[in-house]
Amino acid sequence: AQSVSQHNHHVILSEAASLELGCNYSYGGTVNLFWYVQYPGQHLQLLLKYFSGDPLVKGIKGFEAEFIKSKFSFNLRKPSVQWSDTAEYFCAVNNDYKLSFGAGTTVTVRA
Amino acid sequence: SAVISQKPSRDICQRGTSLTIQCQVDSQVTMMFWYRQQPGQSLTLIATANQGSEATYESGFVIDKFPISRPNLTFSTLTVSNMSPEDSSIYLCSVADRGLTEAFFGQGTRLTVV
Numbered sequence: 001a002q003s004v005s006q007h008n009h010h011v012i013l014s015e016a017a018s019l020e021l022g023c024n025y026s027y028g029g030t031v032n033l034f035w036y037v038q039y040p041g042q043h044l045q046l047l048l049k050y051f052s053g054d055p056l057v058k059g060i061k062g063f064e065a066e067f068i069k070s071k072f073s074f075n076l077r078k079p080s081v082q083w084s085d086t087a088e089y090f091c092a093v094n095n096d097y098k099l100s101f102g103a104g105t106t107v108t109v110r111a
Numbered sequence: 112s113a114v115i116s117q118k119p120s121r122d123i124c125q126r127g128t129s130l131t132i133q134c135q136v137d138s139q140v141t142m143m144f145w146y147r148q149q150p151g152q153s154l155t156l157i158a159t160a161n162q163g164s165e166a167t168y169e170s171g172f173v174i175d176k177f178p179i180s181r182p183n184l185t186f187s188t189l190t191v192s193n194m195s196p197e198d199s200s201i202y203l204c205s206v207a208d209r210g211l212t213e214a215f216f217g218q219g220t221r222l223t224v225v
Contacts, residue, residue: 032211043115044203044216051212090153094211097142098169101154 004093006102014110015083021076021105023091032094033074035065036101039087047089050074061085083111113138113206115217123223124194131190132220134204139184142211145177146203148219154203160187194224 007022025031035047048059055067065076074091086109091102114137124130134143143160158166158179166179181187191198201221207214 034214036216043218046213049213097211098156098159099144099154099205099211099214100156103153 004091004100004102006089006091006105008105009103010106010108012108012110013081016080017109019076019078019081019085019107021089021091021107023074023076023102024072025074025091025093025100026072027093027095029095033065033067034092034094034099035059035063035074035076036090036092037087038090044090047076081107081109083109085109113140113215115204115206115215117204117217117220119220120218121221121223123225126195126224128194129190129192130194130222131188132202132204134187134189134217136185136206140206141184141209142207143181143187144205144207144214145179145187145189146205148201148203150200157189157202160189191222194222196224198222199224 003026005024033050036044037047038044047063048057048065050057050067058064063078065074067074088104088106090104092099116135118133122130145157146154147157148154156169157172157177158168160166160179160181162181162184176192178190199222201219203219204217205214
């Protein structure tokens with residue numbers, strides 16, 4: 001079955017620590033990949049997306065993600081997190097003009 | 112970008128009743144979608160709302176339970192019919208361009224069925 005897997009359900013870290021969230025998908029063929037973020041009490045917002053070209057994608061707020069086709073992965077990274085990065089993060093794949101989402105990772109950053 | 116307004120933002124409903132959720136977009140959009148996000152789970156696509164025609168439902172979702180209207184390019188409604196506690200969830204409206212290069216989301220409707 002086609003799916004999107006996020007490796008971590010809940011990540012807790014301190015400010016200035018580095019963050020990496022894993023995302024794997026099982027679709028074949030061409031896919032478009034996204035990371036969305038949902039801050040407490042707010043709607044889902046796009047962090048970054050990959051369609052083609054450079055597999056290292058930079059997004060807003062210092063986030064980046066790397067597409068590794070051979071591993072069917074699209075991991076999200078941030079070198080130094082801030083308390084304001086506390087949020088839920090969703091990986092998503094556009095396949096056949098529909099978005100499929102991973103289960104989400106809750107990130108808690110402690111001051 | 113698109114700004115999406117969903118109403119109501121939350122509701123508590125009795126089982127067996129129905130609730131209609133409205134989604135208003137500040138610009139004309141090609142694609143509109145309805146998602147469900149159950150507690151602790153990810154977003155699940157319910158259906159694609161098609162302007163002027165019947166919605167396209169995903170596996171596990173049927174029109175009798177989740178009737179959808181889309182009378183124009185800026186507005187859609189989702190009705191949750193004959194509700195049971197299992198329907199307690201957040202329902203999200205989403206819009207996108209034709210290529211789905213980016214999707215925008217409303218703040219959701221938090222539904223509790225008692």
